[in-house]
Amino acid sequence: MSMKAIVQSAPGGVGTLTLSTIERPIPQEGQLLIRVHAAGVNRADIVQREGHYPAPPGASAIMGLEVAGEVVEVRGPSAFKVGDAVFGLVPGGGYAEYAVLDSALAIAKPERLSWVEAASLPEAWMTAWFNLVEIGHLAEGERALIHAGASGVGAAAIQLARMLGASVLASAGSADKMAFCSRLGAEHVYNWRDLEHFAPMVRQWGGADLVLDPVGGSYLAENIACMNPDGRLIFIGVMGGAQASLNLAQVLVKRLSLRGSTLRPQPLAVKARLASALAQHVLPAQAAGRVQMTVDAVYPLSEVAEAHLHMESNRNLGKIMLHVE
Template sequence: MASDLPETMRCVISPEPGQLELVERPLPVPGTGELLVKVAAAGVNRPDLLQVKGVYPPPPGATDVLGLELAGEVVALGEGCGTALGTRVCGLVAGGAYADYCLVPEGTALPVPETLSMAEAAAMPETLFTVWTNLFERGFAAEGDIALVHGGTSGIGTMAILLCRLYGVTIIVTCGSEEKVEAALDVGAHAAINYKTEDFVDRVKDITEGRGVDIVLDMVGGDYVPRNLSCMAEEGRHVSIAFQRGAEATIPIVQLMRRRLTLTGSTLRARSLRFKTMVADELRGTAWPFVEGGRLKPVMDERFPLAEVEAAHARMVAGDHVGKIALIP
């Protein structure tokens, strides 16, 4: 590596469940196919909070340093890499983004165009990969479809709104307050439901004039699952990506049979590098041209210094954020 690079860096770990600690570690050395990126910004995601709780450990072989996405400048290359030093990239990682420097597989790195700030670029990979693979690949969302997405003002929810708008999908979202309903509509949702004051099942039926939705992107789980199925049109697809209200649900099998519904779901972090590289390659030809053209950028909430990671996590826990929270080393 270049002699002008430091020998150590700051990074954030969770030494015990419920704890966050800013520590100093040796600078990582890029292996074959890896880029060493000087981190300009890192995105904060709910899986980071779960890791701190002790219920979502890193996959085997991954670093214990927190953080699943980042943006920065390439400062060193592993064997076989073709990216030029100094290139601005954002990337999806299995861990390590909450740091001054991070190793990024070259296959999951995307170029940062001038249309994005580094904080915006850092807030793209996790939500973009997640929404694309689940809503558009597993859920087969296509022009003319209607989708229901819970958590409409979350990073996932706002990215889903933006992508649905670009691809001609009508999107209905649920939110927890009138302020968030207004925020979701401002982002571009076709309809937003305050789940605390309205029954979203009844409202979806009203909005779709009894037709129902073609896809549900669900991060709630538990008792929401049978309610989601009640919202769905014939041949509908239900995609689970989290289970904030519980990992088990009672499924009305007769509804599945009569209306030919599909239940699926996925997680992203533990998927193979080959899979993530394949998704990145697909995004380069589908969504990334919208990014380069200035038509797709994440909705941003607050930005925090790396040393204030606890405050960043507290904001996500409080649920007051709209869009993505970022850390700035």
């Protein structure tokens, strides 16, 4: 059977993306086939479109890492049945009318959430939980520096850090983004465009025990300089370059940990643990009003090029989403 999906003719710009009719994916044992109603757009999709972030072996080459929709087929034992409303993280294939979702990663969609709201949660919140909780061990009373705080992951990380009892300093690139970060719970927000060197300001605030950084090379020296003893620096991107010199003396004296982190290639068991954390901790917090939804813009699937350009413009406050008719 066929479906509509966004396919790519070759690596490159948004002009390489087209809405085409292709064959539906076939779920394997332990998987669900989902009729997709909404899918998230992530920075990783841009990098994949440009040819620098290929899909893992065995995953769909179609972009899209998170979906929400209705179960139409179940293969193997599962907590879900045909007709159930679910959302979850996928290794690819989200920009389509149908997608395959591992049953272990599927989360029941609460009625209070729209399809778009549900689909906006997995990538950002599972990334935030993986890096702040499992890797970063962020503790109550510590200070977290969240770069690009108005991004999808940044917005989730600010809120999660506050849930964990940490204080948050966030960076953003405009007055609107600064106000957005403050509304999410960041006690201190600075405009990175106004600061050539942010380390002195962070040290004046008390220093950072954990830094979550999607920028990379151009921020390395300042990150190292602003961190407290036993601080943890976690790289989740290299938007500011992949090369930098490192002052090992500071790393040694302050006993710093530097860690690179990507969610997509993690084993299924790790992702299942993160999905469980989202269901057991984030959804109840959202229901109680302690977590805000952060959907910035919604585009129909046919306007995926405009959604990518919106992300590349760095204007978004939170998540950019696709609605699948």
